[in-house]
Amino acid sequence: MKAAFVALGLVFGSAAAFAANGITAAFAANGIDVKRGGDANIYGNCVPSLVVENKSGETIGYLQVDVVLALNDGRERTIELASAYRDGAPFPIAPGATATLKQHLDLSRALGVPCGEVKERKVSRTICETARGTACASSVSVKP
Numbered sequence: 416m417k418a419a420f421v422a423l424g425l426v427f428g429s430a431a432a433f434a435a436n437g438i439t440a441a442f443a444a445n446g447i448d449v450k451r452g453g454d455a456n457i458y459g460n461c462v463p464s465l466v467v468e469n470k471s472g473e474t475i476g477y478l479q480v481d482v483v484l485a486l487n488d489g490r491e492r493t494i495e496l497a498s499a500y501r502d503g504a505p506f507p508i509a510p511g512a513t514a515t516l517k518q519h520l521d522l523s524r525a526l527g528v529p530c531g532e533v534k535e536r537k538v539s540r541t542i543c544e545t546a547r548g549t550a551c552a553s554s555v556s557v558k559p
Contacts, residue, residue, distance in 0.1 A: 446470050449557040452515055454530045461530035465496050465516040471553035475508040476546040480516055482559050485535040492526055494518050507546050
């Protein structure tokens with residue numbers, strides 16, 4: 416009988432451990448992941464993009480990532496990649512959805528070189544606002 420209680424205890428203990436790991440995994444999956452998207456050469460200029468995966472529980476109203484591009488000739492250029500026009504029509508990113516951050520060429524300067532001239536990328540600034548206009552509570556992870 417004592418062995419049965421020990422075995423039963425092990426089963427419940429294992430189930431609790433799996434449940435705890437599931438909860439930990441669920442919290443680890445929360446956040447906003449931003450990864451490098453496809454680059455396009457438009458009129459001889461490199462136009463990079465980033466892909467956003469909203470793993471958080473909040474709707475993103477606006478997301479902007481400023482990326483510094485180091486060029487082969489030693490110059491650096493900063494470009495803004497955004498989910499929408501800052502003061503234009505909203506393009507919310509719902510929980511569980513993906514979206515593309517783009518450079519709005521009608522508002523910003525073109526890079527001036529083709530994509531083959533870009534040597535390195537790094538993030539200089541990230542702006543994340545919820546659909547309510549407040550700062551995002553979730554962390555934003557960017558891999559440009």
